[in-house]
Amino acid sequence: MITALSDTELILIVVGVFYFSECIFWLPETAVTLTSAFGKLRFATSPVFLRRTNSQAAILSPFPWSKSLVTEDWPVAVSPGGMAILFGPHAGQIIAFEDLESVEAEKHSLRLNKCSIRFATSSAALQIATLLQDMKDSTVDERGSLLRTAIQSRFLLSEVSARLEKVERFTDSLRTISLFMFLWVFAYGPLLYYSVDLQPGLLFRYFTPLGILWLTGVVLFSIAQYKLLLNSSSEQISRVATLCFSPAAVMRAAQAISREAFSRFDPSAMAVSVLHPKQLDEALSQRLRNLLYPTSSDFPNESPSFTTTCEWYSELQLTTFKEMLTAANIVTDELLHPPAADYGALSWCPRCLSQYTLPDGVCFDCRGVSLQSFETDKSDLAPT
Numbered sequence: 001m002i003t004a005l006s007d008t009e010l011i012l013i014v015v016g017v018f019y020f021s022e023c024i025f026w027l028p029e030t031a032v033t034l035t036s037a038f039g040k041l042r043f044a045t046s047p048v049f050l051r052r053t054n055s056q057a058a059i060l061s062p063f064p065w066s067k068s069l070v071t072e073d074w075p076v077a078v079s080p081g082g083m084a085i086l087f088g089p090h091a092g093q094i095i096a097f098e099d100l101e102s103v104e105a106e107k108h109s110l111r112l113n114k115c116s117i118r119f120a121t122s123s124a125a126l127q128i129a130t131l132l133q134d135m136k137d138s139t140v141d142e143r144g145s146l147l148r149t150a151i152q153s154r155f156l157l158s159e160v161s162a163r164l165e166k167v168e169r170f171t172d173s174l175r176t177i178s179l180f181m182f183l184w185v186f187a188y189g190p191l192l193y194y195s196v197d198l199q200p201g202l203l204f205r206y207f208t209p210l211g212i213l214w215l216t217g218v219v220l221f222s223i224a225q226y227k228l229l230l231n232s233s234s235e236q237i238s239r240v241a242t243l244c245f246s247p248a249a250v251m252r253a254a255q256a257i258s259r260e261a262f263s264r265f266d267p268s269a270m271a272v273s274v275l276h277p278k279q280l281d282e283a284l285s286q287r288l289r290n291l292l293y294p295t296s297s298d299f300p301n302e303s304p305s306f307t308t309t310c311e312w313y314s315e316l317q318l319t320t321f322k323e324m325l326t327a328a329n330i331v332t333d334e335l336l337h338p339p340a341a342d343y344g345a346l347s348w349c350p351r352c353l354s355q356y357t358l359p360d361g362v363c364f365d366c367r368g369v370s371l372q373s374f375e376t377d378k379s380d381l382a383p384t
């Protein structure tokens, strides 16, 4: 026999739904999300049925003490000459600095003239807007220097470590408050409701500690957000207001901070620092192979000016990525091992690792990438 839910049960269910909605995020396809409740972080689950054109959903660990962070590849390639838009509805457009009339960040979007480019975090959009404005106001030589410094800082492992320590310092207490609030609402609350008769003063004794936890969470979130994130004042106020009305948001407040606090770092730098070893080698290998063997599918526009900008940007990324690997004592050649040959396979694609029964040729999936023979000496594997 089905009985109607009481108001208390209904409220608990609604708060629970809001809590789990805080664990799922729609992000641009350039975003890389790491999450874990225990130990080193792992890539967040991103089911195929939750992927759309230019975006995907990332499912974060639902445990209240879990940690999550988001980094991203820039959706725009930048060179001293201009910007080539790689992803989103304006992919394929190129804007020379001489033609750049306005650059501004608006929440998660970067606006270049009339083109809006979506980032995973508002902090990242603001950082690149500031960089592009500085480059716009500089000479061509100065632009190259500014860009190199910006890209190098995205791969600096010492800065990642310092940032990890700072974020931990400002979110540790907040995570504890979030955990207590979660237990108070979803464990202690139902326990009282189903085991104790309503007595005078019971509601006061339940809601007073809850209110104190709630208020403390809002205050700690406000401080951490102010110290760690670059969001505009209006966005920060808006987020604090959300916490004032949503207990579920307070339970996920520490994750909300840490999710955005590492947006200025490259995904591979974060991977070296926090990714689980079982996923690290494959992630670094894939990144290195993509940079070493770019294909025309990487460039939504094959015009010479677009390709030149992308190649300049890729070359800078590759150089800086290799410097980071050296700093982390990771041997580049060990990331470029050929796969174990399947029966009958004669060659393999050095970018996607697909195997072919052809002795040579180009990969079907990676346009323009020549196949490597399994007989080829390893010393011959470097791209020309």
Ligand SMILES: [Zn+2]
Residues within 6 Å of the ligand: 349, 350, 351, 352, 353, 354, 363, 364, 365, 366, 369
């Ligand atoms: Zn391939």
